[in-house]
Amino acid sequence: MPQTRAYLDHAATSPMPEPVLAAYVDALRTVGNPASTHAHGQAASEALEQARDEIAGLLGCDHAELIFTSGGTESVNLALKGMYWARRRAGLGSTILVAEGEHHATIEAAEWLRDTQGATLVWLPIDGAGRLAPETLSSAIAAAGAAEVALASFIWVNNEVGTVQPVAQLCEIASAAGIPSHVDAVAALGQVPVDFTRSGAAAVSVSAHKIGGPVGVGALLLGRRAVADPLVHGGTQQRARSGTQDVAGAVGFAAALRLALAPTGAPGNTALARVTALRNSLIAGVRAADPGAVLRGPAPGAERAPGNAHFTFPGCQGDSLVFLLDAAGVSASVGSACQAGVAEPSHVLRAMGVPEAEAAGALRFTLGAHTTADEVDRLLAALPDALRRARSAGLA
Ligand SMILES: Cc1ncc(COP(=O)(O)O)c(C=O)c1O
Structure with a gap:
């Protein structure tokens, strides 16, 4: 079917592929609460636990370490607040180490702990490519004193500029100091x-x-030895998380993960290699359209997420570009959230040392497994006119 619009905003949300939709809809027909002991309940429980097993297997954790939640925001809140409370209850330290340039779920949960729960919040600077250097974490632990630190939190891949963090190294440094990450x-x-x-x-x-x-479906993978106090109370359905469990959501999540991960491990069948090649041609096309455009985040390679291309365009406002591209049939994003409806320069770019005026011209393109070359061509065809108009609006 010919595509009439280009969707280049997969980091905001990614469309549900047909097989996932089919599995999800089918699971929505399930009758019964998985906590019930009758046959309906047990059938629901079986579907739920199968999904848990599959997701746990694909993400390298145990069945018992996977807590279903209502999404990333709840998972982050449960991790930060729950682990902080549990550590404080055990008489451990109250300092929280958080990397700069995190998602607002992390930033605001950490600030809430500082403002209302007595936490001391230490921000860990990131470099010009959005990377948290392992030495920065080591120095912060040494400066705070390991015994004073309740937990450390950092992002694996930055959702705006696509930086892949050296997660294993960072976690090793924290756990060597007895700090959960x-x-x-x-x-x-x-x-x-x-x-x-x-x-x-x-x-x-x-x-x-x-x-x-x-x-509205996510998970917190919580190690067997980690303790998180619950955010909400009212049942014992899952360790640290109460509430009737969403069977269809879990089945849909498992189907999506199976599909998203299936091709990546198989030589010669790499969906990610295709996404990377398309993303690289998008980057080359944008640079050809505007030699002044600056690619933010790491150079394409292992340190950059395959589906991410993020630019700042001098003399343009990112939100004007989003509007103009939208009118031309292309969905893209400035990358950062609006604060109360007002476009603010991205806190990620600011933390990377990008001056405010340059950060205002940010535009993020994110690709998914089903992005086509036509969608990239549509963007590249629309971009020169959008840039010209955004620049003349800026001058006016
Ligand atoms: C890095 C990151 N963390 C957390 C979230 C929140 O996830 P959810 O939309 O599932 O609440 C997002 C969503 O934009 C994200 O990009």
Whole structure:
């Protein structure tokens, strides 16, 4: 079917592929609460636990380490607040180490802990490519004193500029000092291999809708020895998380993950290699359209998520470009969230040392497994006119 629009905003949410939709819809027909002991309940429980097993297997954790949540935001909140409370209850330190340029779920949960729960918050600077250097973490632990630190939190892949963090190294440094790490892997899933046990993290957050699963479904992978106090109370359905479990959501998540990860391990059948090649041609095309465009984040390669291309365009406002491209049939994003409806320069770019005026011209393109060359061509055809108009609007 010819595509009438180009969707280049997979990091915001990724469309649900047909096989996932079919599995999800079929599971929505399930009758019964998985906590019920009758036959309906047991059938629901079997579907739920099968999905848990499959996701746990694909993410390198044990069945009992996977807690289903309502998405990435809840997972991050449960990890930060839950682990902080549990550590404080055990008489351990109150300092939280958080990398700069994190998603707002992490930033705001950490700030809430600082403002209301007595936490001391230490921000860990990132470099010009958005990377948290292992030495930065080591120095922060030494400066705070390991015994004073409740937990450390950092992102696996930056959702704006696509930087892949050296997660295993960072987790190793933290755990050598007796500090549990939480890693936000929401933007990493489907882009780089996410293996919980090999990461060395105490907790990892993931979300289904970024890989074509249902919105409102996610998971916190919480190591057996890690303790997180619950955010909400009212049942004992899952360790640290109460509430009737969403069978269809879990089945949809498992189907999406199976599809997203299936091709990546098989030589000669690499969906990610195709995405990387398309992304690289997008980067080359954007550079040809505007030699002044600056690619933000790491150079294309192992340190950059395959589906991410993020630019700043001098003399343009990113939100004007989003609007103009939208009118031309292309969905893209400035990458950062609006604050109360007002476009603010990205806190990620600012943390990377990008001046405010340059950060205002940010535009993020994110590709998925089903992105086509036609969609990239549509962008490249629309971009010169959008740039010209955005620049003349800026001058006016
Ligand atoms: C890095 C990162 N963390 C957390 C979230 C929140 O995930 P959810 O939309 O599932 O609540 C997002 C979503 O944009 C994200 O990109």
